Amino acid sequence: MTRATQIGISALVTGTVASIVSAAVLALLAKTDGKGALQPVNATSHWLHGPDAAAHREFDASHTLVGYTTHHASAVFWAVPFEAWLAARPPRSAGTLLRDACAMSAIAAAVDYGLTPKRFTPGWELVLSRRSLVATYGALALGLAAGSMLARAWVSPQP
Secondary structure, eight states: OOHHHHHHHHHHHHHHHHHHHHHHHHHHHHHHTTSOTTHHHHHTTHHHHOGGGGGOOSOOIIIIIHHHHHHHHHHHHHHHHHHHHHHTSOOOOHHHHHHHHHHHHHHHHHIIIIISOGGGSOSGGGTSOHHHHHHHHHHHHHHHHHHHHHHHHHHSOOO
């Protein structure tokens, strides 16, 4: 398997785990903030539906599936440079891996909310408190680290 293929497959695994973990945390934090569990994911579809997407509390294909697909694609997108970074470095301890995942998540947050045009942000700010946004990026970091460990076991198992 080529290095690029290995990075790509690892990014799919890592991004999928990060997507699931962060979506679950989004749902929990939304409930904590007094919102519907699906509102943050539905809000992610605001790139298509506008800011009113954040008001949708229930499942519907137009908001929830579009929002989750967008969220998932974003998590895989951020997993690509993370996995490329890890591939260029020797094997890491769990602590170092988590540190690097936190750095990648911080970069994602800075790009998502600092450089990205408002229409293409995650949309979570339309639903969640600032504290919950920070916690969600923490969950993304945990998901990236856990996903990377899983990818290492599946994609390049040690003999």
